[in-house]
Amino acid sequence: MKLTLKIWRQKNNADQGGFVSYPIDGISKDMSFLEMLDVLNEELSNQGEDPVHFDHDCREGICGMCSLYINGKPHGPQQTTTCQLHMRSFHDGDTITIEPWRAKAFPVVKDLVVDRSAFDRIIQAGGYVSVNTGGVPDANEIPIPKRIADEAFDAATCIGCGACVAACKNASAMLFVSAKISQLAMLPQGQVERKERAEKMIAQMDSEGFGACTNTGACSAECPKGISLTNIARMNREYFSAVVSSENV
């Protein structure tokens, strides 16, 4: 495959940045998208140029580290992570536009790498449970119906990649935050901090500068894990009931 890559290059956060086009040849349709970028970076390195910086880690679609806004969609044309996107989704001769996630809360570090630590701070604000340290508890000590366990697990499959923020016209983080609130709100272990969690995580989300939700559904449609909008409705219920009933004046 012969392709033209139109890639966002930006030296650092202070740099204005801009698109640079790179012609690339000899790409196999069986390569993953990141392997294709590896080929480009090898060529750039051999020419003494600065390789294109992009985030990646497990390359198995489970860590949430890869990002990239490819041809107008987060993680590209398939509903999966960029590392699981393969070049067979493109055609010979295509021009592929690659941009970083765009959000005030996700500042560009370099090229296509953005700082997603805003998500970490939201988790630190309340996305945890209190557990007694000690021996490993017995399995099934706390009975949880399968339906609840499944629903909580579905929410917990969120890998925190930020595609929801990237896809949302308002750069809203509500799908992420709602998944993280839901996975704990549904389980007995999550009850201790339940109210505090909703209040603190929403407050942190707001202070990070994410937008509000217009219920367009773009986040869920683009989410590589298919996190459902029902989580956002649950988050709203959690938040509204927390603010009216918590002791936090």
Next chain:
Amino acid sequence: MSWVTKTLSSTLGRKLIMALTGLFLILFLMGHVSGNLLLLKGDEGKSFNIYAEFMTTNPAVKLLSYLTYISVIGHVIYSILLSRKNKAARPIGYAESRASTNSSFSSRNMGILGTLILIFLVVHLQNFWYQMHWGEIPTVTYDGETYKDLFSIVSFSFQNELLVIGYVVAMGFLAFHLSHGFASAFQTLGLNHKKYSPAIQTVGKIYCVAVPALFAFMPLYIYFTS
């Protein structure tokens, strides 16, 4: 800041206000369209004028009308606050975006549709509401009682093609706004449930077509029959 103001200035609190005022306005439109159907009764406006008099003088209706004004103003102010936050959340946009593949036109353009509806609303209030309350308006007498003849103002206004076209187009904007707004309000309130959501979606789809269509029919009917 008290917990109330803190909540209402959070993004979710603001969304809550948008949803509640939006739902109240949805109820208002139901009442408005059903009352206006009296225009089509064919009794030279007698029922409509008596109804209009009742709607401007009855204390209970007055209370509802103040709630409607508050809802409109609240809906507009909070939409501006939210839109400003949303714009600020993405200072640099994408060079290429395929939003149409993941979301509906209406959902992405609620602000623009709302602004167009607001412009229509200002014109509409000037046309009839202002006239009814403070304008020079002819009177009619039914069974010895004098009423303001709002019907004659309505009939006269809709002789004007431009106004008729404007009203019909504005109802198109309203239909698109409601096509997303109706179900979206319930989602914001947290009412997303396997049992009820399909019904909310269906009622929303019927509502967003039926109510604007009935409203749009009135100026067209008056224009073509008089």
